[in-house]
Amino acid sequence: xxxxxxxxxxxxxPGQSVTISCTGxxxxxxxxxxxxxxxxxxxxxxxxxxxxxxxxPSGVPDRFSGSKSGNTASLTVSGLQAEDEADYYCSSxxxxxxFHVAFGGGTKLTVL
Amino acid sequence: QVQLQESGPGLVKPxxxxxxxxxxxxxxxxxxxxxxxxQPPGKGLEWIGYISFSGSTNYNPSLRSRLTISLxxxxxxxxxxxxxxxxxxxxVYYCARSGVGGIMFDYWGRGTLVTVSS
Numbered sequence: 001x002x003x004x005x006x007x008x009x010x011x012x013x014p015g016q017s018v019t020i021s022c023t024g025x026x027x028x029x030x031x032x033x034x035x036x037x038x039x040x041x042x043x044x045x046x047x048x049x050x051x052x053x054x055x056x057p058s059g060v061p062d063r064f065s066g067s068k069s070g071n072t073a074s075l076t077v078s079g080l081q082a083e084d085e086a087d088y089y090c091s092s093x094x095x096x097x098x099f100h101v102a103f104g105g106g107t108k109l110t111v112l
Numbered sequence: 113q114v115q116l117q118e119s120g121p122g123l124v125k126p127x128x129x130x131x132x133x134x135x136x137x138x139x140x141x142x143x144x145x146x147x148x149x150x151q152p153p154g155k156g157l158e159w160i161g162y163i164s165f166s167g168s169t170n171y172n173p174s175l176r177s178r179l180t181i182s183l184x185x186x187x188x189x190x191x192x193x194x195x196x197x198x199x200x201x202x203x204v205y206y207c208a209r210s211g212v213g214g215i216m217f218d219y220w221g222r223g224t225l226v227t228v229s230s
Binding site: 003034036038044045046047048051052057089091093098099100101102103104105106 | 149156157158159170172173206211212214215216217218220221222223
């Protein structure tokens, strides 16, 4: 099972919107609506920000939104704030012959 | 509020067995799914596997031959055992709760660094 593909970096100024892509295949993102996004600050554990493509856990601001088209999922952070600067990882269920969860390589989001 | 805490040796010799335990507080382990994820230094996340509340497991195919995840409901703990380790197994190991059938992880431990070195 291959990892998902994310751009290594993204950036935006405070108040702007930034979109991070996550590209998989027809065996994972393209087949299942089980795309998840995590935020990770340096030295900290990942934090769930979106699941099942568009759902936000309690406590996550609605500035975080998700979408999916074909084999590519996207995370959009609107109204960028300094505390949004972090690494973001996507993941997807990649079932088929066997259960598997694939992660992307991560995107470093910089707030300029 | 559910909390998870990893524990175990921080240094393991090559070819030996890596063993970690995750203690769950603020919730019962006999519900939900419980997972291990690792992150090599400076790199991305890798799913290791999970165990369900009923004891069923699913493992990353690349680790399956060396991996065992087990559950101890009496202690509200679950454990990871990875045999024949090499330097490639050096990573921060996280335990996590899965809210959706082992697919996404809503509560995480703080992580523990395990270094494989002689």
